[in-house]
Amino acid sequence: MDLAGIGTGTWLRRILNCKFSLVALQTLYRATASDASHDAGERFPPPQCHPQTRTDILQQLGHWASTDDPSTQILWLHGPAGAGKSAIADSFFFFKRGDFSRGNGMKLFPTVAYQLARLAPEFRAAVVDCVDDAPDIFDKSLYTQLGALILESWHQLPVNHAAVVVIDGLDECTGEKRQQEIVRSIAQGLVGNSTSLRFLIASRPEPHIAELFQEPNLQNTHRQMNIAPSFTDIHTYLRDEFGRISRDHKMMMGVQTPWPDQRVLEYLIERSSGYFIYAATVIKFIDDPDFRPTRQLSIIMGMAKPKHGSPYAALDQLLNNFWAWNPTMFG
Numbered sequence: 001m002d003l004a005g006i007g008t009g010t011w012l013r014r015i016l017n018c019k020f021s022l023v024a025l026q027t028l029y030r031a032t033a034s035d036a037s038h039d040a041g042e043r044f045p046p047p048q049c050h051p052q053t054r055t056d057i058l059q060q061l062g063h064w065a066s067t068d069d070p071s072t073q074i075l076w077l078h079g080p081a082g083a084g085k086s087a088i089a090d091s092f093f094f095f096k097r098g099d100f101s102r103g104n105g106m107k108l109f110p111t112v113a114y115q116l117a118r119l120a121p122e123f124r125a126a127v128v129d130c131v132d133d134a135p136d137i138f139d140k141s142l143y144t145q146l147g148a149l150i151l152e153s154w155h156q157l158p159v160n161h162a163a164v165v166v167i168d169g170l171d172e173c174t175g176e177k178r179q180q181e182i183v184r185s186i187a188q189g190l191v192g193n194s195t196s197l198r199f200l201i202a203s204r205p206e207p208h209i210a211e212l213f214q215e216p217n218l219q220n221t222h223r224q225m226n227i228a229p230s231f232t233d234i235h236t237y238l239r240d241e242f243g244r245i246s247r248d249h250k251m252m253m254g255v256q257t258p259w260p261d262q263r264v265l266e267y268l269i270e271r272s273s274g275y276f277i278y279a280a281t282v283i284k285f286i287d288d289p290d291f292r293p294t295r296q297l298s299i300i301m302g303m304a305k306p307k308h309g310s311p312y313a314a315l316d317q318l319l320n321n322f323w324a325w326n327p328t329m330f331g
Helices: 008-030 055-066 085-089 105-119 121-133 142-154 176-190 207-212 231-248 262-272 276-286 293-301 313-325
Strands: 074-078 163-168 197-203 222-226
Touching (some): 055 085, 055 222, 085 163, 085 197, 105 121, 105 163, 121 142, 142 176, 176 207, 231 262, 231 276
Parallel strands (some): 163 197
16 A cells, blocks of 8 residues: 555554454354355355256346336246256355255345445445444344345445345245245335345245235235246257267267167156256266266166156156165265
């Protein structure tokens, strides 16, 4: 630092301000779920959509994120387990059931605020002032935390920047009442607020969450998007992944291509019921580096069809067989 022309008092104040800012940021960090950020090491590599899949949904999300319609500041992205919600969201914040920090709803808004502070220096200055002025903010209600840490601080930016806050796995947060409190706090905080922030909330369509979005104060502030099963996307995914295995797996030399037969591919697509979790599990099993992929595929094809019509009956059978065969395969 060039101290020429700077008085001792000014120089000292700058040092103290930097020190207080660091303390405030450390206080904020301690209130976060550090493994819930989009670039956390625990979720590397992050879930991502396979190329050329989910294109319609991604286009719709892009359009929603670029508009400033106050009646759609919240978007509820819902679908069953294994539908690909996390891959679509590529989450900014996500919950994990049973995890002390990531399952704790009280850590949500401090975590979002800390991540935003990393991205925008002007926001960081505002949120530091907030923590300095009210160090007990983390003990307040979720609505108060959202307003002070995020909405009011965002208004301090000199330019009205647009940003999307993605909250994935709402249903994984501990306690149904806490899940509802999170959504109500966001909806209430956005009423009459001209913020450019938008909130994408991804979850399973649990009844208590679906009913929540039917409440009058939420009906006019959100839109919904259902992740429907897609046999076309599953076909693209399996075709590309089998092609990769054919090229790259060390035990595929001499196997005639294209592999596998089209009838096999169609059979697996049908068994998936259009859900990625089944297809991804199949590929993980076949791509085991210690076994010949053709052998792995023959094991899958040798399994009898499930008796029940549930979309997950085939997956349950698949996982049960895999677990019995290799209990360490899925961690």
